[in-house]
Amino acid sequence: MDLNRTDYKRLGDYIREVDVRNRDLKVTKLLGVSISKEFMPSIANTIGTDMSSYKVVEPRQFAYGPVTSRNGDKVSIALYKEDESAIISQAYTVFEVKNKQELLPEYLMMWFRRPEFDRYARFKSHGSAREIFSWEEMCDVELPVPPIEQQQKIVSEYETVTHRIHLNEQIIAKLEETAQTLYRKMFVDGIDKENLPEGWRMGTLGEIATIKAGGDKPKVFSNYSTEQYEIPVIANGVENMGVVGYTKHSVIKEPAITISARGTIGVCFVRRKPYYPIVRLISVIPNDKNFLHNLWFQLSSKQFEGDGSVQNQLTIPVLEREEIMIPKHKTLEEFERRMSLISNIIELKTKQNRKLNELQSLLLAKMGR
Template sequence: MELKYKSIGNYIHLIDNRNTDLECTKLVGLTVEKKFIPSVANIIGTDLSKYKVIKKNQFACSLMQVSRDGKMPVAMFREDSAIMSPAYPMFEVNDEKELMPEYLEMYLSRSEFDREAVFYAIGGVRGSLEWSDFCDMQLPVPPIEEQRRIVSEYQTVEHRISNNEALIQKLEETAQAIYHHTFVEGIDEENLPEGWRKGKLGEIVLFKVGGDRPAVYSETLTNDCTVPIYSNGINKKGLYGYTNKAVVKDDSFTISARGNVGTCFLRRKPYCGIVRLISVIPCKSNLLYYLYFYLSSMNLQGDGSAQSQITVPQLEDEDVIIPNSTTLTKFQDEMTVVTNYIEDTECENSHLRTLLSLLTSKLS
């Protein structure tokens, strides 16, 4: 079937509904990843009557800095209503019998759309996209029945991803509850259970400080670079890139030494850590999950006046309760089952997101 391409502007129009009655107080923003998020802006003393109201199936976008960011932030709102900064242009579909808002959102989420938007963006520091140029961009418009089929397929995959994310959250909460029940509830530090003792982290852990970025480096997974490189970031669990040689091969976890100080992530496959990241390698395998939860809950604070930083000597001197081997092994076995389930579900979601990209790529 040959698709008809028409200008996006033929199917949408700008809207500008203000919060004049002050009925709406939920403030949201729009990220470069095309997601609505609760705004953290301080609105004390702000005249909210000047803010724009966005409602279900309406769109908000940002036309500024498109060239710099390499993306055009744009998304369809799915809740009842919220308010946004007047700086966001908002629009809606003229006739949903001709163009489904959900289909339009799918098209605007494509990486190919972003590349075209960047091409049309004005040069210079801000690299803005004019509204007229956005409206002139071409959109393939199949019959409404075909749009419904495409949207249904897409939403089925989205729903599975959402369910998986909810399952992962429940599993993580379950793991926390088991840890708290086993090692926190009813434990008196002055009268420890039989076989438990107090010690220092340095007795039971090997710490390895991250080095410089490896000479062999790739931003993406390649045939030569298959070993993940981790930094102190939190997005994608600190994934920085890939290299060809692992520095840490044992099951371990990492702690951010600077920036996101104290943030911990499990690392159960060989990897390479770089600066501002400390690898925590337990001396015995049954200590892995216990120490991971123990240090994650400690709210570690760094030293230094200019910028907070955790050091290896500081960690080595931290007090720790060391349970008996039987308790540690039982907890290790339970957490291994939970973690395997989480990782399998995360892997499934990764494949499902690839499927979403394939579905949107077929729209052109």
């Protein structure tokens, strides 16, 4: 889309505020708006609350929270896509597009998803105790408004990618559910630790795995994966599976399980490819590679008790003493074979979604060109 500033229009010419209250209490579906720009079920305690003052939001209307401070530098704004009416807190501002033949709500929502919009809204926010992105400032937003046919084409491209991402997420969730069911069927249901099947026994984690602590962050380090920097650097975190960057050389080359060792301890991930662990992370490397996924399930279900006077901390000696069920090799081998097939598909779908998310970002970026 080739645009110049003369193609930009003032948003206030296309939208209007809506303030309909739930006076008759007919609407009971209570929602909030997340910083991921989606409507979500409200978690507010509404016991004793007068719901008649709550605002009604209808399909294809918008709602946003004007307060932008302490909000992760993002504006909580979303387009309501459901068919039935809902209510939201009176703290939100509800608005709609005046003429949907001139501006598609879905096209406008794409504009709100751009990082540039969040930066603009934070810059324009003002206030002493808390910073507000006012309705007046919202109306002063400028954006390109191409012909409706072009808007529809842009929206269709974006929604096709979004649909594919959601489909992959559903497949991943189903595969994870299948893996959980398989584990329970083979190692939990009907299994008594005091009367284990023939060839099974109880032991310790130190018997069946090598345990290593993470080290310092590598000096040669990149925020993005490239041909040169392709080894993930893993930290003690959940977001992006703890990946904080990439480097040239790996420390752990064998399939392993990482466990968060500080703060929220015991968060486990399977690592099937070489990686570079850093401080506050512990790597558990099974001596038998067929133990990998079974051990991950066992460790993930444990309630670890760390030590440390100031901050909860998990140590190698504590882990080495941890009790582990050790099934016979043939059973582990069969489970690992099945889990490898499931994991391969999950990794493929996850990789596809990373690329699709990158494509979404490109589509949003193109809107301002």
